[in-house]
Amino acid sequence: KDGDSAVVKTGDVTITKDDLYEYFLDNDGLNMTLNSAINYVADQEITGEDAINSKVEELKQQYLQYAGTSDLETYAKDAGYESEDDFVKPNAKIQLLQGKYVEDNFKSLVKEYKVKYLKYFTVDTESQALKIIKDCTSEESFTNYFNENSGTDAGLVTKESSSVDSKIIKKLDKFTKDGIYAKAIKTSESKYAIVWVYNTDKSNLKDEIKESLTSISNFSTKCETSYLRKYNFDVYEPSIKKKIKKSSK
DSSP, rough: OOOOSSSEEEEEEEHHHHHHHHHHHHHHHHHHHHHHHHHHHHHHOOHHHHHHHHHHHHHHOOOHHHTTOOHHHHHHHHTTTTSSHHHHHHHHHHHHHHHHHHHHHHHHHHTTTOEEEEEEEEEEEEEHHHHHHHHHOSHHHHHHHHTTOEEEEEEEETTTTTSHHHHHHTTGGGOOOEEEOOOOOEOTTTTEEEEEEEEETTTTTTHHHHHHHHHHHHHHHHHHHHHHHHHHHOSSSSHHHHHHHOOOO
8 A cells, every 4th residue: 555655765765665565575475475374274273272382382492492592582572573472383383283284194194105114234245135034034033133234223214214225215115014024125335135124003103103204304395285275275466476386386
């Protein structure tokens, strides 16, 4: 409104409301639009006050430690927020929203991200590996070889895991039951991996898996995309729409 009216005028310089609008649009329009939308979604989806308050308190402790202060209220106001609750509560709801997304889509996400639990070790030759696989008729026998060869208990692994050899990651679909994997896997370093699979029944591991999935780098975008589609999100400001399409198609 009144876009031509001056906000700042000094000497030869005049800054109008429209100038400010275009500046903020260009510099923060994308983030502000997406944040406003996903915060609206979180307000609709996350309504349990006990869960919200619990998460808020959890995050406050994390932020206090991160900020290196005992006065989160002042820290939040210095950062431009009205209060510490305005600073913390939206993030608490977003984290709860991600948790709800995992809960509602648990089986499909476990399948999509190929969640497995693995132990493994490597040997120099395929013949060595095949002999060991044949000998591993129990977890005890595997553990003996595992200890002898300085094995790695990778724990929970997904298709996004970077700490496990990529050749093993490519085989995740093959690990369908607990126990020794029947084939030796040639690694990217030309060693041969012997893999023990465990926890294929994941029904009692939801909390651990939920935490792992929500920490994956692209997961928040996946979650937010799903909810924004559910709420028929669209953008009617052409320049912002173009920016969003470019950064988050």
